[in-house]
């Protein structure tokens with residue numbers, strides 16, 4: 001990377017100082033505050049830090065933190081990689097990520113879906129990875145079509161290589177204006193937000209992962225990469241068994257798209273795949289923690305599509321603790337609970353906690369799923385016999401549980 005101008009150097013150095021202060025005073029991991037300070041001192045800092053690097057931006061409703069981590073692991077095969085490993089996915093987090101590794105020739109940045117056009121414009125990233133779009137919470141419903149439209153505008157007319165999941169109609173619509181697209185078929189278990197054609201509003205006909213509009217020309221593009229159960233099929237029709245350490249179908253989908261991204265960087269599957277297998281947990285997700293002889297596996301679910309993924313990963317033979325909050329990042333409205341089919345938990349011992357445990361309790365009651373209400377997470381854990389337990393929590397509930405274990409996970 002070329003030398004930054006003096007003002008940008010100063011801004012980036014002061015940003016790092018602020019980040020250190022934030023960390024040592026216990027106010028967080030510092031990745032956002034440092035970037036904010038830097039951006040105030042030099043609004044053009046992100047553009048300058050991004051210059052002369054090979055960047056990939058990763059965006060989706062679900063799985064972007066994990067996929068960012070997987071792509072980072074792959075590209076480390078080629079050289080140093082700057083990345084926002086803590087999931088700080090807005091411009092201040094990107095500044096912090098790139099400033100903390102100025103020499104790295106590669107950058108992998110997780111980007112909040114709403115910020116993608118702005119970050120793309122500023123960083124001039126050459127590769128964009130798009131996976132899925134669904135509503136995050138009920139109070140944000142209806143926004144995702146507008147979001148996809150903004151992606152279309154941001155990608156049009158630029159020299160960008162997009163790698164996108166063509167099984168998601170809205171992602172396809174959002175990605176298809178890019179000059180080059182690699183289509184990956186990695187599934188769409190959550191279909192509730194895409195029964196209508198984004199192009200004309202007509203009904204979408206579906207057959208397996210394939211889909212087409214009944215009323216206009218819009219249909220699924222032909223994929224060149226496929227997720228096929230526990231394996232990925234590459235463009236040469238070679239089948240690669242994934243054998244990941246991360247559990248579940250959603251992570252196999254993330255890995256499939258990460259392998260397609262690696263190839264854009266000239267990294268073949270045989271070199272990228274071993275790197276994917278090295279990733280064992282991502283920001284505490286999928287981690288096993290121990291407490292008084294119980295092994296708790298922590299699963300994060302931020303929205304209805306995420307709950308579906310977490311249920312798929314969880315082990316039906318184990319008791320399960322569910323924790324739901326409704327603070328700002330979770331969405332204040334818990335009506336999304338009614339979009340999740342909890343009947344899959346029938347027959348398992350279910351323990352309900354979190355600040356909005358009563359909302360969840362009502363939902364389970366209506367679904368006919370027996371459960372036990374617990375005042376606190378500790379109380380829920382105390383109810384467990386020694387052995388393995390699954391825990392699913394939404395965003396702030398998950399962070400509270402992580403904090404209880406000292407964020408060591």
Ligand SMILES: [Zn+2]
Nearest residue numbers: 197200213216
């Ligand atoms: Zn249509």
